[in-house]
Structure formats: structure tokens, C-alpha cells
Amino acid sequence: MIFPRVLSCAVLLLLLMAVLSRGRRCSIAKILRQYRAVIFHEIQNLRNLTGSVYRSGRAGPACRSDKDQKILLSIYNISMSLREVGASTLQGPEELAVWRVARNTEIVLRENCRKISKSPPRTAPAQPRRRGPGRRRKQLREIGRRAERLVTCWEKLNVLHAPRQAPWDS
Numbered sequence: 001m002i003f004p005r006v007l008s009c010a011v012l013l014l015l016l017m018a019v020l021s022r023g024r025r026c027s028i029a030k031i032l033r034q035y036r037a038v039i040f041h042e043i044q045n046l047r048n049l050t051g052s053v054y055r056s057g058r059a060g061p062a063c064r065s066d067k068d069q070k071i072l073l074s075i076y077n078i079s080m081s082l083r084e085v086g087a088s089t090l091q092g093p094e095e096l097a098v099w100r101v102a103r104n105t106e107i108v109l110r111e112n113c114r115k116i117s118k119s120p121p122r123t124a125p126a127q128p129r130r131r132g133p134g135r136r137r138k139q140l141r142e143i144g145r146r147a148e149r150l151v152t153c154w155e156k157l158n159v160l161h162a163p164r165q166a167p168w169d170s
Helices: 002-020 030-048 069-088 095-112 134-160
Strands: none
Touching: 030 095, 030 134, 069 095, 069 134, 095 134
16 A cells, blocks of 8 residues: 555656746756857857947847847847848858857757757748849948847846846945
8 A cells, every 4th residue: 555655656746846847948057158258259259250349230120029038039040031042152260160150059058958849940042043243242331230139139148147246335
């Protein structure tokens, strides 16, 4: 008679653990540590290569939410869209920088998030390749804009989880 009681207690304990662990899907602290250690430098390198560091303009809409999961999803989606833009025709150090940012972001999110729901990939119609002299410049500008959006999202996540400082005593 002892065995069913132990079994039912174990099942209840597992059920309780499953319910309590549902709230936190990602380890934000670990993600931010890895961002500061690796991804931040990769994004800065990408911004230097595309010239977006020196531009002062709007990066476009990014991370409108104040919720961690939505910000992380935006970071993931922007990273993957960077990969799509960079993979089309870029070659050289820019392509490598885009690939590193996208790959490192994907690895960090997959390692530290139990579940990151990805939006379905956008299927844009294939555009004919134009081989004009301004194509590379245009593509670098687009990558620069997306890199700025990515920086905006990472900064927002960082600010939301920055250690709170005590107010000044006057």
C-alpha cells in the first residue's frame, strides 16, 4: 500500500514543478551575459563595416513591447532577416559579420530559452538579381538599418534588466 502513495506524491511533485516553472521561459540574465561577451562585439563590427555607426537616422520600428519574450522574439526575427539579406549576394567581411551575428544570436537564444516561438518565415517573392553599381551600397544600407534595430532591441532588454540603483540621499 505504500507504493501507490509514494508514486502519487512523486506525480504531484512533478506536476507542481511543471506548473511553477512555466512562468519563466528564458534565462534573461544568461542571455544578457552572453550578449555582452560576444554578440555586442559582433554587432559593433557589423555596424563598422556597414557604416551605420556614423549615421544618425531612425532605425525603423523595433521592439515596441516591454515584455521580455516579445523583445527576444524581435531580436530573433531581426537576426534571421539579417541573415537573409546578407546571404543574397554579399561577400567578404560583411557577409561573415552578418553570419556571425545571426548565428551567435540564434545559439544564445536556443541555449537559454526553453521555448522561443518563432513567427513563420516570410516568403517574399524572389526578386530578379540586379547587377547595378549601387546594389552593394543599397544592401549595406539595409543591413545597417537592421543592425541598428537589433542594437535597439538588445539595449531595451538590457535596460529592462539593469540592476536598480538606490536613489541618491540628499
